[in-house]
Amino acid sequence: MNVIATLGSSALLTALASSAFATVAAMYGHRVGSARTLIAARRAIIATAALTTLSVLVLAYALLSNDFSIAHVASVSSRDMQPWMKWASIYSGQPGSLLYWTWMLSLFLGAFTLTTLRRIPWGEPHAIATMGLLLVAFLIALVFFASPFRISPITPLDGRGLNPLLVDRGMLIHPPALLAGLVSTAVPFTIGAAALLAGRLDAAWVRHARSWALLSFLILSVGNFLGAWWAYTVLGWGGYWGWDPVENSALLPLLPMTAFLHSLMIQERRGMMKGWNLTLVLAAWALAVFGTFNVRSGLVASVHSFAVSEVGPYFLALLGLVVAVSVVLLVWRWPRLQADHDFDSFASRETGLILNSYILIAIALTILGGTLFPVFSELIEGARITVGPPFFNDVTGPLWIVLLLLITLGTVLPWRRASADLLTRRLRSPLIVLTLTLVILIAFGMHDIFALATIGAASLVIFVTAREYAIGARGVRRATGRNWLSSAASLFERDQRRYGGYLVHVGVALIAISALSSYVFQEQVRTVVAPGDSFEVGGHTIAYDGLLQRNPGVNGISNEVLAQITVDGNTVLNPGQRFFTNFAGQPVAIVAIDGNPWRDIYVFMQGWDENGAEIQVFVNPLMHVLWFGGFIYILGGLLAYAPARIPATERRTASRDEAQHA
């Protein structure tokens, strides 16, 4: 008997029992009004988190001790792997990723149980029952369909090793961040479901779901940025976002989550969008489950699927159940989800935020349709087709531009109603800035309508946001006599949600500018060069000096073939290919990048022989702006997330609301 495998399996089985107990105890405790039963149910959720953590530790031990009698360990690791690389083995492969996913789910739900749950006494049993069911659903898949602790009939001397694409430092943070982001949507979902089940449909649930939704938004965004960075530096196709089904799945839950973060403000302030906000958090979770199903089932072929499996039908059933239950709950409570009849005018921030919600959901529906269409095409027509980047770029491109315009509008418009006079005053200088931007761009020879529209809209966002900061800082400066910098910084204390959110907008605008530039103005040259020869790309001289062999001797790498490239006579780059002992047919590109704020020179080697090498070079403009925009975006999110110094007035209002409804 393998003690380690038995310990791991037992931990998972006990976790399953514990989460099932939580569900039953929560329902029973609620029915008979037993506070003690509810406490037991709450503790069972914490116990589930502890047990899944134990099973992850057990798996980590098995990986580190090279216990190849466990099938999963043998399939995703090998003796020559560096110990820190084995972290990636935990979440690679079907059982591993499912374990990681369930572990993260239990951690998020455990953290929620320890912090927020106590503050929503009205929905505690409902929330515990919901959490228990979610955990049961994933633990069943883990225990019965894809256990990472299954013993293989024969114990190999060495493991197969990690999937070549995963052998990269970026892989140590990108997949865990992304999976954690997808899982984190479970908390807002739980709060929303508890509100629906308990019938507590005022803004109370929104107040508690907000910080969790923001956290989820942040982790999902970090996961997506890291994914883009990984694709850019490892996949070797000169880009970072290819509208691949898995990329789309990772982006999809972020869209309703973003919409929710905006539209919840309308419910908090104006008592509108109650049903819509619930729909958004339920949809975000459904899309996260869809993403997992999509990645895990191999439903739509993808460059990122590292696992194809038999749990597909189970996940499909689970997804169907999540959607069906969500719809039933919403329909049941819909009569009580009417707005408080407090809408004044179309010329208001409310309208801007509502339209923003709609456009985000329109984008999500479009991406969902494009991602799933190949499946329908094959099922119904028997035709295998690909919905590639041109479709997504053409269809969502204009929608992203509209989104940028709506960000501008939402920033400029006041709550309730803007008078014609106010509108004119606030829109005058943005329009001047837009005109100036367009004039300058066109004068410099930019004639691409798509490029002009994107950069124009992005410049509007940056301008109106900068103006908000400037006006705010000036107000603080006049009132306190502090200097400009300290006044501007104090805005984040004064209203961190608002000014942090604005910073996210600036990040989005920068990303839009960079994405547009690298899409429209990318230069690409591929050529075969003999050693000693050189060629020109976008004004740069690329010289090829010959080949280089390297053998790192770790992580299953058999050897690396690298080209010696010199850019403009000074920067040396070594693009090439990496070969793996156990994955002979799967060499991985080694990309070399010479970057500065204006452009990246992105080089990789496609082929070689004794006469020369086939070198492909992309010149990608403004790539640093993309990563900088991502940094600003995350920084803004973090500032908005940091614990608030809540003004006394707001605290009073909040506690009064709670008291009225208690």
Next chain:
Amino acid sequence: MRRPSLFALFAILLVTSVIIGFGLNEAQAQEPPNLDKQALSIERQLLCPQCTNERLDVCAITICIDMRREIREQLAVGRNSDEIIFFFQNRYGQRILADIPKEGFNLFLFGWVGASLLLMSLGGAFFLFKLRAAGRAYRAALTAAEAPPLTVGDDAWLDAELHAESDNGGH
């Protein structure tokens, strides 16, 4: 009168620069197309028949190397890009087209996009109008004393600032 004339100036600038911009573009477009660029532009419209979602121009497997050679050979004998793409589509099927053809069953995808946009815009407009009507009815039923002020919320101080700005320096 100051504002309209300012806009007129910008409009004139804009129109002039559009003309200049397009003029420059025309001048650039005169370059003869070279074989490498043509081949790359075709490759970017095709996908690797074997890998998933990998563009032909960046794929490293043998079948793609052969396809790239074939493209150059066909270009050399004077075939145009549509003919070459059609040739590969016949050989490997529609799935190697990066851009999905807007025909046949595929139109359902575009129908879905159209329906989504229509749903969000019409449904959204309906909801907004309903909300406004309800808001009006609600306020009409209130007495003057009960009516909520048309507050500007967190922007009140901003408006004060802007007013101060236009009072002091604007005119």
